[in-house]
Amino acid sequence: MPHTRPPEVPVPQATTVRGALWAAAHAERAALADDLEGLDAAQWATPSLCGRWTVEEVVAHLTAAASVGRLRWLRSMAGARFDADLHNDRRLAEHRGATPAQTLERFRRVTTRTTGPSGHTAAWLGEVVVHAQDVRRPLGLPRTPPVGAVTPVAAFFAGRDFTVPGRSTAQGLRLEATDGPFAAGAGPLVRGTTLALVMAMAGRRAYLDDLEGPGVATLRTRLADG
Template sequence: MTVQRATVWSVVHEERATLCRDLATLAPEQWSAPTACTGWDVHDVVAHLVDSAKATRLGFVRDMLAARGDFDRQNAFGVARERRDDPRDTLRAFRSVVTRTSAPPAPVATRLVEAFVHGEDIRRAVGLRGDYPPGPVVTALAHQLRTTVRMGGGKELAAGLRLVASDAPLDTGSGPEVRGPAIALLLAVSGRAVEPGELTGPGVTVLAERAAS
């Protein structure tokens, strides 16, 4: 199952709007909850999403030059730029970019990865769950499987494993099976830990160990 490029932005816009609604329900202390993004709390991830939504090809190149080619440093620059003192102001900034369609020089599927993975980074940190459309999640997952870890994907993590989605028409790869919801598979190949029992099969331990390393 894939999503045509023409529909990707409408999905991204809907995911941003839905996340804004969830963020509006957070208690002040929940904004400082640690997330699966090492060193980032919920507030930091939202600031990153603001920065990512405002990114342009030229701006990305400029930031990467300033960061000397280091993606982590470039992301840190963006968080510092967009993180307000008051989380409510950062949320207002996020609302203001919900419908933007600018992006860094990367495949459009990366916008789906950003929306789904960081959406879950935030929600899982505060005990919420998202309801994601299976087709676009599979598109994001397919992108991660084609992309190396160095470039933000999970190709090496899934190598030699068979991934099977329990809620979408996805059955890819060969080897020990890893089965579960498409969003959990996407998180796992994006280097995130998932809850015990969320994924099943003889390949689960291998995938978890690779992600942890």
């Protein structure tokens, strides 16, 4: 009897995409941890682009984000009376070390986790991409993530308001990346790197000067009011 190969079972596309997104998140966490090795005390205390948080506090927040699954997130939010800032501050304090070196070591331990409050994996990749730049830019660290890692984040941010108000920020504008395939929306044009567009949708005014086009003025007004 001739040997017959069993039919191949295709891997569901969602699983393939999700795996690629997590792999990108893991790579970006590891790259950020490497970038932060050797910082001195003043650098760890540098204000980040993320509100009132310092570099060290952003790293502790990233550790928390990689450590809190759906049930724990719900309990934490309920305990904070659904005040997201209070929830974030409590989880940050939980994962911050006694020293910056310990904070970094705790972050390194979670680089390969696939934990998140929901299945929106592009959002959790975005969490790493955005917060990494929140600390790299003030510190003058040159690395930027690959366009392939940032493009799905740009698409996710432009499509909905979730972890950041990306859809509201970009509403009525045409966004076009100069270094990759991302494009979304209709209206006055905003052009720039995929990363700059992502950071602008995440509310980071420091990246507006990296963009061009008639729609930038609208973005500047929206972010000033935010």
